[in-house]
Amino acid sequence: MRFFKNILLVGLISFYLPSSYAEMTIEITEGIESALPISVVPFAMQGASGVPVDVSFVVDADLGRSGYFKTLDKQSMPARPSTTEAVQFKDWQAIGQNYLVIGQVTEEHGQYNVQFQLFDVYKGQQIMGYRMASSAGDLRRTAHHISDLIFEKLTGKKGVFSGRIAYITSSRQGRQSNHKLQISDADGFNAQTVASSVEPLMSPAWSPDGRKIAYVSFEKKSAAIYIQTLATGERVRVAEFPGINGAPSWSPDGSKLALTLSKDGSPDIYVLNLVTRALTKISKSFAIDTEPTWSPDGSSIVFTSDRGGKPQLYIVSSQGGEERRLTFSGNYNARASFSPDGRSIAMVHGNGNNYRIAVMDLATKAFNVLTDGPSDESPSFAPNGSMILYASRKGSSGYLSAVSLDGKMQQKLVFDSNEIREPAWSP
Amino acid sequence: MKLNKAVLALAISAVILSGCSEDEKDASLTDGTQNAASGINDASTSGLNNGSGLAGSEMSGSGMYPNAHMGPEFSDPNNPLSKSTIYFMLDSSQVQDDFVPVIAAHAQYLVNHPGQRVVMEGHGDERGSREYNIALGEQRAKSIVSMMKVQGVSDGQVQIVSYGEEKPAAEGHDEAAWELNRRAEIVYQGK
Numbered sequence A: 001m002r003f004f005k006n007i008l009l010v011g012l013i014s015f016y017l018p019s020s021y022a023e024m025t026i027e028i029t030e031g032i033e034s035a036l037p038i039s040v041v042p043f044a045m046q047g048a049s050g051v052p053v054d055v056s057f058v059v060d061a062d063l064g065r066s067g068y069f070k071t072l073d074k075q076s077m078p079a080r081p082s083t084t085e086a087v088q089f090k091d092w093q094a095i096g097q098n099y100l101v102i103g104q105v106t107e108e109h110g111q112y113n114v115q116f117q118l119f120d121v122y123k124g125q126q127i128m129g130y131r132m133a134s135s136a137g138d139l140r141r142t143a144h145h146i147s148d149l150i151f152e153k154l155t156g157k158k159g160v161f162s163g164r165i166a167y168i169t170s171s172r173q174g175r176q177s178n179h180k181l182q183i184s185d186a187d188g189f190n191a192q193t194v195a196s197s198v199e200p201l202m203s204p205a206w207s208p209d210g211r212k213i214a215y216v217s218f219e220k221k222s223a224a225i226y227i228q229t230l231a232t233g234e235r236v237r238v239a240e241f242p243g244i245n246g247a248p249s250w251s252p253d254g255s256k257l258a259l260t261l262s263k264d265g266s267p268d269i270y271v272l273n274l275v276t277r278a279l280t281k282i283s284k285s286f287a288i289d290t291e292p293t294w295s296p297d298g299s300s301i302v303f304t305s306d307r308g309g310k311p312q313l314y315i316v317s318s319q320g321g322e323e324r325r326l327t328f329s330g331n332y333n334a335r336a337s338f339s340p341d342g343r344s345i346a347m348v349h350g351n352g353n354n355y356r357i358a359v360m361d362l363a364t365k366a367f368n369v370l371t372d373g374p375s376d377e378s379p380s381f382a383p384n385g386s387m388i389l390y391a392s393r394k395g396s397s398g399y400l401s402a403v404s405l406d407g408k409m410q411q412k413l414v415f416d417s418n419e420i421r422e423p424a425w426s427p
Numbered sequence B: 001m002k003l004n005k006a007v008l009a010l011a012i013s014a015v016i017l018s019g020c021s022e023d024e025k026d027a028s029l030t031d032g033t034q035n036a037a038s039g040i041n042d043a044s045t046s047g048l049n050n051g052s053g054l055a056g057s058e059m060s061g062s063g064m065y066p067n068a069h070m071g072p073e074f075s076d077p078n079n080p081l082s083k084s085t086i087y088f089m090l091d092s093s094q095v096q097d098d099f100v101p102v103i104a105a106h107a108q109y110l111v112n113h114p115g116q117r118v119v120m121e122g123h124g125d126e127r128g129s130r131e132y133n134i135a136l137g138e139q140r141a142k143s144i145v146s147m148m149k150v151q152g153v154s155d156g157q158v159q160i161v162s163y164g165e166e167k168p169a170a171e172g173h174d175e176a177a178w179e180l181n182r183r184a185e186i187v188y189q190g191k
Helices: A055-065 A089-094 A136-155 B022-027 B097-112 B130-150 B175-181
Strands: A025-030 A036-040 A044-046 A069-071 A099-108 A111-120 A125-135 A164-173 A176-185 A192-197 A201-206 A212-217 A224-229 A235-239 A245-250 A256-261 A268-273 A279-281 A289-294 A300-305 A312-317 A333-338 A344-351 A354-361 A367-369 A377-381 A387-394 A397-404 A410-414 A420-425 B005-009 B014-017 B044-047 B056-060 B085-087 B118-123 B158-164 B183-188
Touching: A036 A055, A055 A069, A055 A099, A055 A136, A099 A136, A111 A136, A125 A136, A136 A176, A164 A201, A176 A201, A176 A212, A192 A201, A192 A212, A192 A224, A201 A245, A201 A420, A201 B130, A212 A245, A224 A245, A224 A256, A235 A256, A245 B130, A256 A289, A256 B130, A268 A289, A268 A300, A289 A333, A289 B130, A300 A333, A312 A333, A333 A377, A333 B130, A344 A377, A354 A387, A387 A420, A397 A420, B085 B097, B097 B130, B118 B130, B130 B158, B130 B183
Parallel strands: A036 A069, A036 A099, A044 A099, A245 A289, A377 A420, B118 B158
Antiparallel strands: A025 A410, A099 A111, A111 A125, A164 A176, A164 A420, A176 A192, A192 B014, A201 A212, A212 A224, A224 A235, A245 A256, A256 A268, A268 A279, A289 A300, A300 A312, A333 A344, A344 A354, A354 A367, A377 A387, A387 A397, A397 A410, B005 B056, B014 B044, B085 B183, B118 B183
16 A cells, blocks of 8 residues: 555554553653544444453554554444444545444353454445454454454554563562563553562563563572573573573574673673574673674674773674674664664664664664663564664653654553563564 | 571562464454464463472671671671672772772681682663673672782682672662662672
């Protein structure tokens, strides 16, 4: 759809209302003017018992929070059709709606059938229609799946509403700290703790298949890297050398882990083959080398090094070899994150006391600072490349935020924890 | 101060997240598009993972004299051994002159007690990226340890652990807190 290609604003993700567990609110700090009018009519409910999840409400919220769409509130709707026959397109044209979503949720013996249709209001045509079965527990996922289908159909970009985010929280009671590695849906719901410790947890990294997470734990009063299988909770310790064991990053094929070890002196980048357990040293400076991140094609690794006096990003072949400096803008560029297409890298860009998220195009070297700071860190790309999730802080409140690649759209996410950080978007 | 040891039980819990039955769902999608299948989702049971990594260990309390349990000299304000935190300037791992006598006193104690072990914890303030701050914290700890080794402290007596910005001494988010957080702590083990 040409029309959509003309929208400069790339953006997409939905984070919204609080659930009982992950108390989170969303604030669209900057939106876009070209958002498309869409009406998501409350789905008709049929069946004996109630429906535990308001599917159309979730879809409405997903689309609205993506920044691409402007949804219509229920009160302003001229009608609430749930079948094609009941739709009067003229009514929706009259109030300037481009798209219309209707649907039904039918309950039978505790199982649900969810059906929806997407219409082009001006053409008076159905664009898409689906019916899907869902258990009660899966209704929220089904709703996100519907959002993904609609989003992709209308924008040509893959939706990321079904994705998840991993992050670290910490809380303190007196001298006792509690650190948690949590995973929630992309909208902050269904937050679940997958690991907790009184000692720090750090640097969660999703395996490319989304089934495992590598992270750093200080539970033994020194750093070690673990890989945990999410479905079972089982985990293996893959690095526990003297000194730093940090910054795990998966190779795109999932067979290797880049990491930082200081066992031989200064922190260096290593690649650990997860199959053979072979460990290969990649960077060899006497300075700090850390925060490796793999390019999506697997050919190279970008990392942070202060070999030039201040931290900057460098690139090296994932087999090792010549190390080349990438960033020259400002005196602090660290913690790189590759865009899924491999064309650009996001980073923490520091200037005095101001740390912001910047993105650099690798081919043109065009450098764009996207956020305002002053404490922005840990950028992580959405799997469709449209947005960057990062951790930020205002006063004593830490929160997660998402920014579009052009910096025009920003969303602030507030969880119940004031210490929330290191967000990582699932593949 | 009474023996100010706290046994900190570490609990690593893993929530066991079970997959959904995607087959049923896929079958009824009209064009065969699949609901993304993955291991963790709403259908979850939580349980403790009693596998690897559970450990308990002793840690000295962090009162005014964190190493007071080592002996009276560690809580005598006139004795440099009573000081166990070394502060650093911004972006620096260079030991300031004020702290040289403190480090020398601890080094001498360790030389006199070759069976005694310490952990040298490196810390940083919250600014900048976290793993980079781990590396900065390690540099701070190392600069102290190398001074101690010159005095004769042996490799086996000191373990370096950098926590970066993960264990702030002061919880604020301003210059006053940052100054207190750029530090290394000498933590005596056992006894």
